[in-house]
Amino acid sequence: MSKKIVVLGTGGTIAGTSPSANDNVGYRAAQLEVGGLLQSVPGLAQCLGGHGVVTEQLADVDSKDMGWTQWRALAQRALHYLGQPDISAVLVTHGTDTLEESAYFLSRVLPASVLAHKPLVLTCAMRPASSMSADGPQNMRDAVRVACTRGAHGVLAVCAATVHAARDVQKVHPYRLDAFDSGDAGPLAYVEEGAVRWVHPCPAVGAQDVQWMDCVRESVWPRVEIVFSHAGADGALVRTLCATSPDAEPVRGLVIAATGNGTVHHALEVALLQAQLQGIRVVRSTRCAYGQIVPGDGAVNPFPAVGLSPVKARIALMLDLMR
Ligand code: SIN
Numbered sequence: 001m002s003k004k005i006v007v008l009g010t011g012g013t014i015a016g017t018s019p020s021a022n023d024n025v026g027y028r029a030a031q032l033e034v035g036g037l038l039q040s041v042p043g044l045a046q047c048l049g050g051h052g053v054v055t056e057q058l059a060d061v062d063s064k065d066m067g068w069t070q071w072r073a074l075a076q077r078a079l080h081y082l083g084q085p086d087i088s089a090v091l092v093t094h095g096t097d098t099l100e101e102s103a104y105f106l107s108r109v110l111p112a113s114v115l116a117h118k119p120l121v122l123t124c125a126m127r128p129a130s131s132m133s134a135d136g137p138q139n140m141r142d143a144v145r146v147a148c149t150r151g152a153h154g155v156l157a158v159c160a161a162t163v164h165a166a167r168d169v170q171k172v173h174p175y176r177l178d179a180f181d182s183g184d185a186g187p188l189a190y191v192e193e194g195a196v197r198w199v200h201p202c203p204a205v206g207a208q209d210v211q212w213m214d215c216v217r218e219s220v221w222p223r224v225e226i227v228f229s230h231a232g233a234d235g236a237l238v239r240t241l242c243a244t245s246p247d248a249e250p251v252r253g254l255v256i257a258a259t260g261n262g263t264v265h266h267a268l269e270v271a272l273l274q275a276q277l278q279g280i281r282v283v284r285s286t287r288c289a290y291g292q293i294v295p296g297d298g299a300v301n302p303f304p305a306v307g308l309s310p311v312k313a314r315i316a317l318m319l320d321l322m323r
Contacts, residue, residue, distance in 0.1 A: 009034025012095025016128035063095025089147035107166035235271025
């Protein structure tokens with residue numbers, strides 16, 4: 001049976017265009033179809049190593065506007081394709097701004113039976129396709145290489161010749177081509193002259209709660225907001241969020257982007273304790289770019305710590321509330 005990879009397009013800068021080939025910031029994201037983007041990949045046939053390609057345009061969004069609708073479509077189409085014996089990988093072209101959120105979301109909702117054997121590779125670009133120095137074609141080329149590499153599995157992100165795991169990847173720079181980092185975990189691999197050099201094995205894919213895939217079929221997701229603790233913080237924002245309003249979904253969870261090793265401004269803490277009494281789930285993540293909250297052996301904190309960045313902690317809490 002001849003194998004294929006599927007490329008799902010969602011928009012982003014990789015599909016962006018600007019009237020000027022010199023302009024790498026004043027462009028419109030999500031202007032080109034994924035089939036056309038593939039045409040621009042140099043030496044594509046060689047990278048594919050005999051695999052066929054299927055493309056599908058799933059969305060045309062600047063990833064700042066990603067939401068439940070696009071995530072649901074992504075999860076459902078990825079599952080549809082990865083479940084087919086002749087499909088060996090799914091590649092997703094995505095904007096850089098929320099790539100880490102989509103990657104983490106997909107890694108949590110797609111079944112282990114699929115992700116343990118096949119890769120879902122997200123790739124992106126920092127410069128639009130119209131740029132005279134566009135990075136998208138090279139990133140796609142590297143992503144295809146990774147997707148076609150024997151043993152690659154789970155949800156991976158490829159940018160600037162570096163392969164990251166969904167759990168760890170984070171956008172850390174607004175402009176540089178090498179905009180992603182995997183924090184303390186470090187990257188999984190590098191793509192060098194077309195060869196994938198692994199420095200860590202792909203993370204093991206643990207058993208998922210199968211109900212999460214059922215949750216993906218839900219049309220409304222639990223509302224979870226992120227609140228920052230910072231100098232001069234108070235409880236006003238939390239109190240406003242927790243007040244019931246006929247115009248908005250009630251807040252069911254709050255993620256605190258806490259200072260340092262999980263500390264919270266005392267005035268904000270009072271409001272968060274009140275939110276907990278109202279039945280709102282409150283968890284803590286650190287706003288530090290590296291590391292995670294280290295628990296001490298002292299008093300138990302009323303807000304459980306989550307070893308994820310605030311945006312990923314939000315997704316984890318949302319999924320937990322959906323179960
Ligand atoms: C986006 O995230 O869709 C725009 C920015 C980018 O892709 O770099």
